[in-house]
């Protein structure tokens with residue numbers, strides 16, 4: 690393992706601070722600093738950006754982001770045992786790393802960061818999808834972030850980039866692809882982590898679009914898609930009955946056969962359907 694900075698190797702950091710991985714916190718650490726630098730590079734040119742990192746743990750990705758030139762990194766970590774290890778990184782990069790001990794679901798990063806902002810994280814599996822949905826569904830668009838570079842279980846990554854007709858296609862794909870360009874940029878086997886998880890992982894890069902790909906009211910689209918995929922085996926005229934009693938007319942008006950199933954319907958058609966309904970905020 691070659692050094693990307695003058696700090697000790699991650700195995701040594703983990704030993705010194707006795708960071709025995711906790712399953713309850715989704716802790717699967719990346720110990721190869723070449724790999725964390727590679728993930729950081731997928732986040733784009735960081736030199737003029739502030740970066741939000743969720744769950745830095747012992748700091749492998751944090752070090753990658755700083756070594757790649759991030760202007761500032763704000764790292765939010767729930768596990769107090771990691772804070773002294775992260776303080777050592779902060780000392781090695783004066784003024785560039787701020788660590789907040791807390792729950793990422795409760796911290797407002799905007800009080801600490803200056804745009805342009807990118808988000809990069811090897812997310813804890815228990816809160817990863819919830820954070821992604823929050824970042825994709827703010828009230829106003831464009832959002833506070835330019836891009837998201839996020840590690841997920843491979844299966845979740847596939848749901849984000851899925852196309853109509855595939856098993857993985859659903860609400861996550863539609864939310865992500867409506868407002869962002871999403872692609873899988875890296876695949877990682879379980880052995881890349883310590884301890885190795887049971888599943889494969891993948892890094893997804895999402896670039897925020899200036900405006901949603903097709904016009905639609907966000908609240909309406911959200912409700913339509915949630916109802917459609919909640920009962921994905923049913924025909925849309927049945928699964929969407931709760932959204933509007935005359936849904937069959939709306940489906941026909943926008944050219945979607947009322948007997949179609951959600952997984953066959955593309956983003957453009959869902960947006961047209963949302964536009965034909967009265968706003969459901």
Ligand code: SAM
Nearest residue numbers: 714717718719744745746767768792793811813
């Ligand atoms: N970034 C490190 C790496 O790549 O080696 C650690 C990644 S590990 C998959 C997830 C990290 O998120 C752990 O350090 C865990 O303590 C932290 N974490 C779990 N739940 C959290 C939450 N709600 N808010 C902030 N951090 C959390």
